[in-house]
Amino acid sequence: MAVTRSKGAGARVLTQSLCERLARLETGTAEHSRVRDTLVEANLPLVRYAALRFHSRNEPMEDIVQVGTIGLIHAVDRFDPTRGVQFATFALPTIVGEIRRHFRDSVRAVHVPRRLHELWARVCAAAEELTTALGRSPTTAELAERLRLSEEDVVASMDAGRAYRVSSLEATRDREEGSPALVDRLGYEDPGLADVEHRALIRHLLVQLPEREQRILLLRYYRNLTQSQISAELGLSQMHISRLLARSFSRLRSANPIEK
Structure with a gap:
């Protein structure tokens, strides 16, 4: 017991x-990053302690720990x-709070590597600082320069962050007025696809007919000639056509x- 208390102290x-x-070091320097990483690693037992509260959830403990590490x-x-x-x-x-938000937002649909978790947290923090300093949202180049x-x-870290957010197909938020919702921009069943299949089938069947009958069908249905016009062009009687x-x-x- 005394040993445990000594370790905790x-x-x-x-x-x-x-x-x-860490507070005395300049953000973005190599020394700042090293001390920061050491501080995170030293307090990982705190994350595991917090993650144990959620052990009954239907989620791997490793994933819960990863989310808690972001917190x-x-x-x-x-x-401070x-x-x-x-x-x-x-x-x-x-x-x-970070773990609860993780479950509240229905968990990610895509597994994100731990490295990207940590990069995402750093990018978010840097984005907040630069937004305050610049009075606008920073560019990707500015974020990259700030974080080296x-x-x-x-x-990649921003893509990882977006993996946590699930948007409704009908959502209208964050899009300009009059612009289509996501569901309107997704793929749809093109009726022309059936025509492609029909044309392929017709081509397959036509080549099985004698050449003269192929020509008659083409004149009738592709050039839209009447039977009398076809008979005049081919020199055959309309009855024969x-x-x-x-x-x-x-x-x-x-x-x-299909008919069989």
Whole structure:
């Protein structure tokens, strides 16, 4: 028992020391990142403690810990050691809140690697700081420069963040008035697809007819000639044209797999 208390006191002293050191370092420097990462790693047991509250949920514990780690990172970035509050006291509600938000938002449909989780948290924090400083939303290049990351990593982290948000197909929020909803921009069943199938079937059946009957059908239904016009062009009687058309239709029906 005494050993456990000693370890706990030692962890609190280490955390407090790291928080005070982090506050003195310039954001974005290598030393700041190293101390920040050490502070996060030192307090991962706090995340696991918070995650145990949700062990009965139908969600892998590893995923809950990952979400709680995002809350821990937020707490590290927002903590002010001069306020006289223990870091654990400040961080625990943030961690639990992040986990609860995770379940409230119906969980991600896509698994996001832990590295992107952490990058996303850093990008969000940097975006808030730059928005305040610039009076506008920062560009991807500005975020990348602030965090000393590549623009590709910033974009990937933003995509990871969007994996948490599920939008209704009928949602009208965040789109301009008069612009179509998401459901209106999704794919639809093109009636022309059936025509493609029908044309392919007709082409397959036509080649099975004698050449003269093929020509008569093309003149009748592709050039829209009447039977009298076809008879004049081919030098056949209109009655003969009518019989050839009837015979062609009979052959096509017998060869059509749909009619069988």
